[in-house]
Structure formats: C-alpha cells, structure tokens
Amino acid sequence: MTLQARLDAFKADFRAGKPPYSVPAAVIATMDRATDELIASGAAGRALKAGEQAPDFALPAEDGTLVSSRDLLARGPLIVSFYRGVWCPYCNMELQALQAALPDFRQAGANLIAISPQTRVNSRKSVRQNELDFPILSDAENTVAAMFGLRFRMPDYLIALYRDVLRNDLPAFNGDASWTLPMPGRFVIGQDATIRYAEVNPDYTRRPEPSDMLPAVRAASLARA
Secondary structure (H helix, E strand, C coil): CCHHHHHHHHHHHHHHCCCCCCCCHHHHHHHHHHHHHHHHHCHHHHCCCCCCECCCCEEEECCCCEEEHHHHHCCCCEEEEECCCCCCHHHHHHHHHHHHHHHHHHHCCCEEEEEECCCHHHHHHHHHHHCCCCCEEECHHHHHHHHCCCEEECCHHHHHHHHHHCCCCHHHHHCCCCCEEECCEEEEECCCCEEEEEEECCCCCCCCCHHHHHHHHHHHHHHHC
8 A cells, every 4th residue: 555545544534533533523624724724825835846955954863863964965865754743643654654665765875864843752752653763853943844944833723723622732742832843845865965856745644655756866876976
C-alpha cells in the first residue's frame, strides 16, 4: 500500500468515527476550515523551491547530539523532512514510510533527517514509536522551518480547539508558547546546498511518496562524482 493510500484510509476512518475515533463533525469542520485557509493564503508558494539555496542549520537530535547540515552535506546529498510532531498520526505514517525507503536513500549516497518543533523527549518517542534509524532534530520555535518558509501560526479558533477540546497541549509538546507549526515539507539538498527537490503541502493529510525523491537524490549523488 502506498503512503497516500494509508493516509487516505486513516482519514476516512477518522471522519467516519470508527473506533477508537469519535470526533464531532464540528471539530472536523473547524480543522478543515483551518486547512482551507492555509491553502488559500498561498503560504506554500513562498517556501523554498528547487534551484534555490538551502540555509545552513544545526539542531539537536533526540540524543542531544548537535547535527549540522554543513557536516552532513560534506558526506553527500541530504534529505530533510519537516513534520508537525509525534502527536500527528499522518506524520507518524510518513516517518514509517521514510524509514522503509531509507536503504534506497543510503544506497544512493544520501543522509536523511527529520525536523519537528517538538522537544527532544518527544523526538525520542518519535524514534522509538516508529522504529527509526535516522535522527529527529528539535527545531525550537520552528526557527529552521521559518528559514525554509514553512512556519505558520495557528489561527486563534484552531488554538482554542486544540487546547480546550482536543486537549492537545502544543506548548508542552514543543516547549514554547508560540502555537506555530511547520507545513509538512521535504527537500533534497545537493552538496553545493542547492535544493534539487522541494515539496510543500499546506494540507497535512497529503504527503508524496518517498520514492518521488529518489531521482533527485541520484542526480545529486552523480553531481558530486
């Protein structure tokens, strides 16, 4: 089953209220409103694109190690995946799909990292829960996500929904009270820091297949030969 097929199946069950899910229609309508408004804002179109230069960054991994994009690029192409957090089932399914594709990425000479705004404690949970063999980096206040053009602040009505109805305490998950998130995004970066693949979607239920990145990864690997 493809990643998107898994995501669509989960979404259908969630919206149908199949156990263990029981979400009122008004909650789903509010979440849909926020997604539609983010799409309409054009924010995704302002994110970094293929052909542009990726910024340098260094962030702590789940084990506390400082991971530098410059150091990773010295070894080969770099795949960067931004996701919302361990609390997001769509993100967890994406991480699992990336893990399944990891041997192909490594065979092509690339390293893979994922970045979220969550604390290192929650990043460790992401690694353990999804059985990952690649690092999860903690991006406090979505600072690096903003450098890639992905950061957005949740609208007040969605904050109220998360806080008061869903009991999803993002300030606790992330260790900051900004109520910001990254739009899910994936980038393949060549050793010259040029972005060779960029995919950003303001609809968090839509994610490309990991295999979609392989042509760009292989091209970036050939360019360094």
